[in-house]
Amino acid sequence: MERAFSKTIERAQTSAVREILKLTQSSRVLSFAGGLPAEDSFPAEAIRAAYERVFERGAGALQYGVTEGVPALREWLTGFLAEKGVSTSADRLLVTTGSQQAIDLAFRVMLDPGDTVLVERPTYLAALQALSLADARAAEVDSDDEGMLPDDLEAKLRTHRPKIVYVTPTFSNPGGKTWSAERRRALVELARAHGALVIEDDPYGDIRFEDGKRVDALFGLDAAHGGEGNALYLGSFSKTVAPALRTGFAAGPADVIRMMAKAKQASDLHSSAIDQWALLELVTRWDLQGHIDGIRRMYRERMEGVVAGMTGEPWSLLRYNRPTGGMFLWASLPETYVAADLLKLAVEEGVAFVPGEPFYAGAPARNTLRINFTHTPPALVPEGLARLARAIERYAAAMPAK
């Protein structure tokens, strides 16, 4: 029997990243492809002890909980977020299964089929997938290393009249870039003027390589304008504690959070309460900030190791900006190169990366690629880069001479 699925799921693409992950998990491929944090960054012993303490709370912690999330965790989050310039309250917070679920819920409650969302160029692949599942469209705003270009943003706010502008302004995935203060202010003001909600997806914001002042959260810049607020801030502990807990959250205007909770109730009632209690036990009795500082140092060193290995030939073919935080290095090959074709040679050589193509909502720059620098153990990086260099050399040799 030929089964008829919904139109949206028939159209939805499976994530190229996840498919490559599946491929490389079962082979001897050295992978710069996934978006995985380093396993040796996980505070395994502290997490173990935190779960142990959960069970001292008795059977109540094992019962159904409220959809919005464990109240004491939301209370703690208000303090954690205040330090980032995200001033909120427990009733304007929703705990989600990773920040991915927060993206999905926000799209589900805001968007009707055919609605348009403005996104960066390039943007986070799994946000495009969630958009597709909501039967919505994405329109790219021209972007450079500082963020969206205000002129193009304004033009597209006028043309598309979007309900949402979705951005990852700090150490983005895949771009590895951070928006300037000016561009942040411009986005917040233009979005307000045109009645579009700003979704600020910030899973990497804690992982900054340079010391000193943090960048301003869009959420805080928006709040300075007063009123109910026009920004939804999404975060996660997948990169700073461990992904397997799947604990993320959304902070935002009361009406948006209320609607998202309504959708979450029908989606899964609530996220794992044991994991939420464990996270609370962990963060209240342990030096989270010290741990994050350790991750910042570790990832900066790993980034430097990868960058240092990409010197000489054939690396001069690659253009990239040195990331100031996060987990990714975003690079361009010469314009006529196709990164997806290079990937085939790379996998033959025993190394993987992600071609940039699926991160574009519009016409893709096929010569781009994303390199993850956090997961490959430093001792294996030279071999991984040597394999990638061989793949690039083979690819370049096969290109027609100019």
Next chain:
Amino acid sequence: MERAFSKTIERAQTSAVREILKLTQSSRVLSFAGGLPAEDSFPAEAIRAAYERVFERGAGALQYGVTEGVPALREWLTGFLAEKGVSTSADRLLVTTGSQQAIDLAFRVMLDPGDTVLVERPTYLAALQALSLADARAAEVDSDDEGMLPDDLEAKLRTHRPKIVYVTPTFSNPGGKTWSAERRRALVELARAHGALVIEDDPYGDIRFEDGKRVDALFGLDAAHGGEGNALYLGSFSKTVAPALRTGFAAGPADVIRMMAKAKQASDLHSSAIDQWALLELVTRWDLQGHIDGIRRMYRERMEGVVAGMTGEPWSLLRYNRPTGGMFLWASLPETYVAADLLKLAVEEGVAFVPGEPFYAGAPARNTLRINFTHTPPALVPEGLARLARAIERYAAAMPAK
């Protein structure tokens, strides 16, 4: 600023059950309202030990996992399900955040806006909410104590040409009833003939009060017809282990499971891997069946305690069938009574239940109500029933004389 949300979320009702739960959690109301398992049924010590063993696996268990769920848990599930007449394989299984997420994902991948799903009368409230979120409609099939009436089912399959028939055939919520073997076969055959997928939601199937042969899973009856299969079986460990783990699953045709995994990837990447590993550690090193047998005895006794307390006046006003399993007793008041009005008096008296109204997709029988018998401690049941009896007496006294 007045915000425009999606049409579906604007229409979606907040669950009356959840709202009442919120109300009664913070007060001295004795509640027969929620769908909560007994906290003293949770194997807290075994769960604690299971989590401890997870951390002996090392940091790998803390990393991102595959969307489909921890492979070893899915392997174990195939054996667990085979004993229920659900013969499947690890690649035709998806681990979800409770069975609620499996319902939501199935609807998301099968339904386009405006599609119709056939449901029982009455049916599970949160399935109606998930349908509403998918912008789909529910059409009720006339049902009696044995299940859907085949004639009406066939007529509605012809009229509505639904993609899905959604049922809870064993110890249902709210009806507390179990379909007969004949009705099960009729549903499976009619659904096949009309190309509608059967969704068999079975969170309560393990909690049967009588010993002896299990009822046949629709999934197994369908499989006997051969081919790819036309039934999706949904289950959960929320009632037999503990809700806070939020671990449920779907077993079904390969194409349906593949599409659901695609939707889940965009929804939340995967469910908590720590909880999945812990469940695996628990069920492989502990007597799950013995534990379930204990729950069966405990809940049967609790059901009997509630039924025994409902004798004499004013209980003769209430009609109900003694449940043979599950967590709920479904009752009818005289036809002119409105259970929602009775609830107001009940809360004044300090007791709560759920009016039947929100469990109907069509015209509700307003005189129905659902009583949970698993959560109220037996020592408090007499007081709870005395309060409910007073509310019924007050209500009856205010009714116009015949």
